[in-house]
Amino acid sequence: MNVSSMENCDFHDKTVLLRVDFNVPVKNGKVHDATRILRALPTIQHLVNASAKVIITSHFGRPKAKNDSLSLKNIVETLSQLLNKKVKFVNDCIGEKVQKAVNEMDKGDVILLENLRFYKGEEQNDSNFAKQLASLADIYVNDAFSCSHRAHASISRITEFLLSYAGFCLQDELKYLEKAISFDAKPITAIVGGAKISTKIKMLIKLAEKVDYLVLGGAIANNFLLFNRVNIGKSFFQSGVEDFLHSVIETANKNNCKIIVPEDALVAVNSDYNTGVLRNTESILDDDVILDIGPKTLSTISSVIASSKTLLWNGPIGVFEHSAFANGTIEVMKTVSSLTHEGKLTSVIGGGDSLSAINAAGLTDKDFTYVSTGGGAFLSWLSGDGMPGVVALQLTSD
Numbered sequence: 001m002n003v004s005s006m007e008n009c010d011f012h013d014k015t016v017l018l019r020v021d022f023n024v025p026v027k028n029g030k031v032h033d034a035t036r037i038l039r040a041l042p043t044i045q046h047l048v049n050a051s052a053k054v055i056i057t058s059h060f061g062r063p064k065a066k067n068d069s070l071s072l073k074n075i076v077e078t079l080s081q082l083l084n085k086k087v088k089f090v091n092d093c094i095g096e097k098v099q100k101a102v103n104e105m106d107k108g109d110v111i112l113l114e115n116l117r118f119y120k121g122e123e124q125n126d127s128n129f130a131k132q133l134a135s136l137a138d139i140y141v142n143d144a145f146s147c148s149h150r151a152h153a154s155i156s157r158i159t160e161f162l163l164s165y166a167g168f169c170l171q172d173e174l175k176y177l178e179k180a181i182s183f184d185a186k187p188i189t190a191i192v193g194g195a196k197i198s199t200k201i202k203m204l205i206k207l208a209e210k211v212d213y214l215v216l217g218g219a220i221a222n223n224f225l226l227f228n229r230v231n232i233g234k235s236f237f238q239s240g241v242e243d244f245l246h247s248v249i250e251t252a253n254k255n256n257c258k259i260i261v262p263e264d265a266l267v268a269v270n271s272d273y274n275t276g277v278l279r280n281t282e283s284i285l286d287d288d289v290i291l292d293i294g295p296k297t298l299s300t301i302s303s304v305i306a307s308s309k310t311l312l313w314n315g316p317i318g319v320f321e322h323s324a325f326a327n328g329t330i331e332v333m334k335t336v337s338s339l340t341h342e343g344k345l346t347s348v349i350g351g352g353d354s355l356s357a358i359n360a361a362g363l364t365d366k367d368f369t370y371v372s373t374g375g376g377a378f379l380s381w382l383s384g385d386g387m388p389g390v391v392a393l394q395l396t397s398d
Contacts, residue, residue: 003174003393006043006141006165011050013107017137017162018043019154021144021373022058022075025356031078035355035365036146036373041082043143043167044110048085051107055136057093057154059117059147066118076112087112093119094132102136122153127160129153134161143167145174146374148389149381156388159395166393169373174390176348176370177381185309185346186212191301191332193218194315194353195236199376201244202383207312208251208259213304215260217317217328222290224249224261230281233267233288260304264294266318266325276324292318293328302335305345311336313349314378316357330361337367345369350378 020040025032047054056079061070076089090101093113101111116122121129130153134140140162142148147155148170158164166174188211192200197220207214216224219236226232227245252259266276267288278294279285293301305311313336320326339345349358350372358364358371365371372378380387 003166003171003390004164005171006046006167009139009163009165011047011052011139013051014139015053015055015102015105015137016047016139016141017055017057017133017158018047018141018167019144019147019158020056020058020167021146022056022072022079023060023146024075026074029074031075033355033359034078034082035371037075037079037082039169039373040143040167043141043169044083046168047141048083048108048110052139053102053105053107054110055102056087056110056112057116057133058112058144059122059152059154060115061117063115063117066115070115070117072112072115079112083110085110090114094129094136098136116152116154123150125151125153125157127153127157130157131161134158137162140164141167142389142393143169144389145170145372146377148387149374149377149379149385151388156392159392164393170390172370173372173374173377177350177372177378187308188310188312189213189215189304189308191215191217191311191313191317192220192315193317193329194351195219197223197238197241197244200314200379201241201248202385203314203379204248205251206383208248208257209255211257211312213258213260213308214252215301215304215317217262217293218315218319220315221261221317224259225281228261231284231286232290233284233286235267235284235288235290260300262290262293262297263300264296265290266292266294266327268325273319273322274324291322292320292325298328298331301332305332305335306339308345311345311347312382313347313354314351314382316353320357320360326360329357333358333361333363337361337363340368348372350382351375 063070080087088111190207190211222232222235222237316329318328320329340347347368
């Protein structure tokens with residue numbers, strides 16, 4: 001992608017507004033998974049080493065109003081530890097208090113501003129809010145690929161007011177995802193799981209055009225089973241998507257793409273999430289809830305992956321948060337990891353839930369060719385949608 005790289009900029013003694021994605025899991029005020037913070041560290045460290053004054057901005061959650069539970073102050077301790085440098089927190093992101101903190105910064109200092117979404121102007125892509133953010137700095141750097149599918153003030157509008165560059169994490173995302181969706185190394189398998197099929201229809205249609213195997217899991221598979229008149233009991237599904245499912249199946253048939261849905265499943269009976277009962281999918285009972293794939297399906301998926309050269313994966317294939325229903329997702333993760341380490345498979349995994357599943361499997365992002373930090377952004381990219389944050393950086397590089 002033709003975006004301006006921060007490597008080409010002299011940041012010495014400049015004030016830099018750095019947009020990251022620190023929307024990470026926090027439990028009891030402590031960061032539970034620091035993957036997204038770790039991905040931003042090379043960019044932050046580069047700016048610090050260049051003697052820049054670094055102002056970090058991010059959103060956190062979906063706040064309706066200001067509240068402590070969604071304050072970025074919960075991130076400061078972890079960020080300081082990982083950066084090995086004290087980071088100052090400012091409990092606002094615009095206004096006199098922030099300007100005063102910026103004026104008091106020395107070269108190489110890092111401050112973290114409060115949750116951008118505490119202001120309605122952020123999600124409204126408000127020009128005035130973007131201008132107030134821009135007034136704090138000389139240069140803007142976007143290192144938040146996982147937010148760049150949003151037309152928000154700190155992502156796209158702000159580039160109208162400052163020299164703008166892509167950070168290292170964002171550049172890496174674009175490089176690996178561009179390579180993955182070139183669809184050159186065949187056979188290609190795509191695994192798509194998760195709960196809501198409505199957010200993934202465009203991606204499913206595009207994948208059905210390009211890949212050799214489309215493996216479906218999670219609640220998304222339930223929709224296809226139901227479409228094929230298989231009883232799914234009380235399992236979650238989305239109504240009103242039959243026309244979309246037909247389009248995916250028709251596209252797959254036209255392009256010689258084989259769709260794989262579960263042959264067997266682990267189900268919860270009477271809402272008992274502590275024990276899984278194995279059933280063939282043709283034998284699901286009215287009170288069953290499908291929560292994981294069974295051993296036949298696991299064997300089929302493993303064989304398909306072993307025959308592939310490229311794997312794209314978005315979304316878990318079971319409710320891995322419950323140990324009784326984690327086996328499918330974890331075992332497939334381990335298979336993908338093993339083949340990747342052997343050099344037999346290029347694996348690209350994306351989505352916030354996928355990051356958690358990797359951790360649940362006892363693996364890290366180093367066990368795969370590339371793990372994207374993006375959830376919705378990963379979907380948008382694979383769907384071929386425009387990415388406002390990336391487009392804005394392209395415009396500034398022209």
